[in-house]
Amino acid sequence: MMTTGPAVDWARKQVELGRVPVAVLGIASSRGVEDIVAFGSDAGRHAATDDHFALFSVTKPITALTVMRQVELGRLSLAAPLADSLPGFGAGRTDTVTLEQLLSHRSGIADPALDDGIPLREALTSAGQAFYAGSLVQYCNIAFEGAAALAERAAGRPFEEQLLALAADTGAHGLTFNTESNPHTVHGTDAAGLDVQAMYKNRHPGAGLFGTAADLLNLGSELLRDSGNAVRPATLAAMRRPRTTEVSHITTRPKPLSHTGLGFQMPANQSELFAQGIYGHPGWSGTEWWMFPEQDRCVVFLTNVLDAPEYGVDTNELFNAVAAS
Template sequence: MVETGPAADWARNQVDHNRVPVAVLGVASSHGIEDIVAFGSDGGRQATTDDHFALFSVTKPISALTVMRQVELGKLALAASLGDALPGFGVGRTDTVTLEQLLSHRSGISDPALDDGTPLREALTSAGQAFYSGSLVQYCNIAFEGAAAMAEWADGRPFEDQLLALAADTGAHGLTFNTECNPHTVHGTDAAGLDVQAMYKNRHPGAGLFGTATDLLNLGTDLLRNSGKAVRPATLAAMRRPRTREVSHITTRPQPLRHTGLGFQMPANESDLFAQGIYGHPGWSGTEWWMFPEQDRCVVFLTNALDTPDRGVDTNELFNAVAVS
């Protein structure tokens, strides 16, 4: 196992500088996994390359891939209405919330807290309206429960079964919503006011998956190959197409850091990056999963601390290290 090189050195430095407790860094190409390394220990637990981590929002593109399988089969349309799939949703709304808007954060659904004790489907049905669908962009977790409901409506199987079928088809066998996988403890939840165990119980299709570096690298390898095992090439191209460039964002930051396709995110400003065409997703727990088509690279960075940018973790440094690896 090679533990040197720009990307591995970057991951090691995050632990050495106490920005994160542990780190697992993995790199793959369309030919398969090239390297996985682990650094650090937490509460006496040494990090290993096989460890499960709470993926948080890295869940979103995996759920989106699952839903898009129904679209490419002709069972579901991007213009389909959530109200048709979920009777009772949107009572009093005069707009139509579509699958495309759900997957690109343009649904206008008011987002409940991740640790809300209300069952997700009930919380979605009773959710309020933040804005007219399609008119603005606002990050929304509960929207992915809407997308999951539409996939169930189209296919008849529980969404979790559909997602695990995607995982099995792409070698991501360790992906799970079950805490019995012994994931690393996530730090910073008390300060953030997050009851993480309550969130885990929701098995949230926008934030609830656990996985290993191998899981994400195998899935990333399939996307780089464009083999069609996850989704077909035309589907992946549609998912990578930015859908939020000309729409105003409701955000606490002065400008969007990333644009959104269907489940995937893309850097909004590539001027600081060596590579172009990057797509993937970050997670609140510090997790990162990104594909670099031009360089034929997938990178996975797994850790266990909320708000890592505030701790000094600069993902652009990682992106550039991967681009030259």
């Protein structure tokens, strides 16, 4: 059991300093899961290594991997227009929104609230236009419902069924959109004005998955070994290719902290990091899933606090601890 080391000490510190009530940290390599540790308790519930957490946007790269399986099979193109699967989408738009733009936050779709209660396909079909597709970058959750719609049309079966097949093929058997998995309660939702139960009901392909550390570590291990069990090596390389470095971002931050590939993010602040080539994704609930190809490491950090960085949770510290260990 891994009880010491820079990454473990970092995770323990987040709980001891009261930044988060619980934390689960896991490390894997291309050989498989190395270890998982859990810290803290929340309302009498002690964190355990096999607990489910609400992954929020860590869902996005898993959805992207699922969709890209259809692309590598020749059933779907990155240039495929969303209107092919949703004929009512984009009424009045003069541009074309493609799968590539949906997966890289360049669709120009005005993003509805995660909890507005409108069925996702209906919300997507009626969504407004924020900018001409491809001209800017703006983070967009509903775009991943569009990617799911394209994958459904290509495969001829429900998207959730396709995602669970990916999970089964990669040892991520606990991934689910069901709240029966007993995930930890997410804190900060009232302050953020988020009806999290309404969001869960939508089974959102951009934010709705629940999972355990082992699920993400097993999937990450498959990606590190480039086994082809998730997607083929050429597909993964395409997903890791930054597609937003030369495009202006609409953001509340002075500059973006990450570049975007197809579903995956890559840190833009590489001068502050020991490792190069990191890819993965954070989640609003404080979740983190990242691959370090040069170090042959996957790290998972699971917790349950919205906007955790505002409470002092600094993932640059974690990244450097993983890279150096």
